[in-house]
Amino acid sequence: MADILELQQVSKTFPKSNFKLDKVTFSVPYGAILGFVGENGAGKTTTIGCILNTITKESGTIKLFGKEMKDADTGLREKIGVVYDGDNFPAYWNAKQLSEIMKGVYTQWDQELFEKYLKDFNLPAKQKIKHFSRGMSMKLAIAAALSHHPQLLILDEATSGLDPVMRDDILDVFLAFMQEENHSVLLSSHITSDLEKVADYITFLHDGRLIMTVSKNELAYDYAVMRCRESQFQKLDPQDILVYRKRDLWIDVLVSDGKGARRKYKDIVVDHVSVDEIMLLLVKGEQI
Numbered sequence: 001m002a003d004i005l006e007l008q009q010v011s012k013t014f015p016k017s018n019f020k021l022d023k024v025t026f027s028v029p030y031g032a033i034l035g036f037v038g039e040n041g042a043g044k045t046t047t048i049g050c051i052l053n054t055i056t057k058e059s060g061t062i063k064l065f066g067k068e069m070k071d072a073d074t075g076l077r078e079k080i081g082v083v084y085d086g087d088n089f090p091a092y093w094n095a096k097q098l099s100e101i102m103k104g105v106y107t108q109w110d111q112e113l114f115e116k117y118l119k120d121f122n123l124p125a126k127q128k129i130k131h132f133s134r135g136m137s138m139k140l141a142i143a144a145a146l147s148h149h150p151q152l153l154i155l156d157e158a159t160s161g162l163d164p165v166m167r168d169d170i171l172d173v174f175l176a177f178m179q180e181e182n183h184s185v186l187l188s189s190h191i192t193s194d195l196e197k198v199a200d201y202i203t204f205l206h207d208g209r210l211i212m213t214v215s216k217n218e219l220a221y222d223y224a225v226m227r228c229r230e231s232q233f234q235k236l237d238p239q240d241i242l243v244y245r246k247r248d249l250w251i252d253v254l255v256s257d258g259k260g261a262r263r264k265y266k267d268i269v270v271d272h273v274s275v276d277e278i279m280l281l282l283v284k285g286e287q288i
């Protein structure tokens with residue numbers, strides 16, 4: 001089966017901006033959560049805009065459910081639930097009014113399910129959204145996105161600014177969504193601990209370019225960071241070094257085969273590496 005979402009060589013520039021989204025290629029398989037990380041301004045929101053066709057890409061192809069999406073493809077849009085960071089709906093609406101609008105937009109809108117989410121999330125139906133806390137607004141957006149029975153959820157910073165308890169609740173909702181066969185999630189986030197909890201793959205974007213995609217298993221068992229002294233660093237096989245970063249007396253070296261590195265370099269400490277540390281090494285490190 002083809003992937004649920006597939007980007008091939010997607011590029012985009014903006015007038016009066018030096019930024020370039022540069023031939024971004026990655027895919028989200030059916031049944032997987034893909035975490036999308038990158039520094040501020042790396043191009044995550046731009047990529048999501050290109051996927052949803054709210055931003056016109058310059059080149060490349062994007063396939064959703066095996067098809068390129070055109071403006072008139074409402075059928076495809078119904079299969080996608082979207083949650084943005086920040087204001088998803090007009091502030092003067094309440095949840096009840098929102099559901100009235102959604103009923104008209106989505107043929108698959110499930111009022112019963114929406115009301116269940118309102119109850120589960122403890123959201124008042126008649127309070128104006130402008131009086132909601134940030135957590136309540138995000139939960140409402142997630143409830144609305146899930147209530148038209150999408151197959152693919154696209155979330156741009158949907159858990160940012162939420163406390164750990166609220167984030168955990170929301171991650172549980174995503175995991176429940178994943179219980180259904182062939183559901184997938186694209187989750188852009190700066191909160192890498194959330195991604196480490198739920199993502200099957202993590203895609204790293206840096207300065208408009210896709211650096212790499214790693215699976216959860218590769219992250220746990222393969223990628224690692226060697227803590228070298230200068231003299232040890234000088235003796236490393238350059239082929240083993242993905243990137244390195246000098247820090248005072250130490251040099252951190254990212255490797256893709258931690259077990260191999262432990263065998264090969266017995267006098268060097270080889271640590272597990274977190275998503276945050278990979279990001280730092282990719283953004284601030286150097287290549288041989």
Ligand SMILES: Nc1ncnc2c1ncn2[C@@H]1O[C@H](COP(=O)(O)OP(=O)(O)OP(=O)(O)O)[C@@H](O)[C@H]1O
Nearest residue numbers: 014015017019038039040041042043044045046047
């Ligand atoms: N409409 C636009 N016109 C000009 N430049 C834009 C426009 N939209 C985005 N950009 C630029 O594109 C770059 C990438 O922005 P984008 O919002 O995609 O990054 P991001 O990875 O989502 O960042 P963050 O994590 O801070 O949300 C930035 O330099 C931004 O200024």
